[in-house]
Amino acid sequence: MVVHTFAFRWKASVSEDQKLRALAEIRGLQGQIPGLLETWVGVNVSPRSIGYELGGVMKFTDRSALDTYGAHPIHQKLLQWLMPLIDPIEIDFEA
Secondary structure, eight states: OEEEEEEEEEOTTOOHHHHHHHHHHHHHTTTTSTTEEEEEEEEOOOTTOTTOOEEEEEEESSHHHHHHHHHOHHHHHHHHHHGGGEEEEEEEEEO
16 A cells, blocks of 8 residues: 655635635545545644645555546646645655
């Protein structure tokens, strides 16, 4: 199993609607991408967030499934509009 974690810092011009859209679309990936077993995403409540306002965890069957996710057209469509709005960090590990 591979765990994919991510956190976003929003750019200054990002609206609340765009933030809500990101949450909904990330959650909506579940069931659409082969090998994506579980998805958790939400607003960061940690006082140690250093500006990262949204975080998430995804569980994949294996590294191949994570690679498939990265290139999947549905994920790529999300990234097209989302990437200009965020300063992301990602960590992936085998569990």
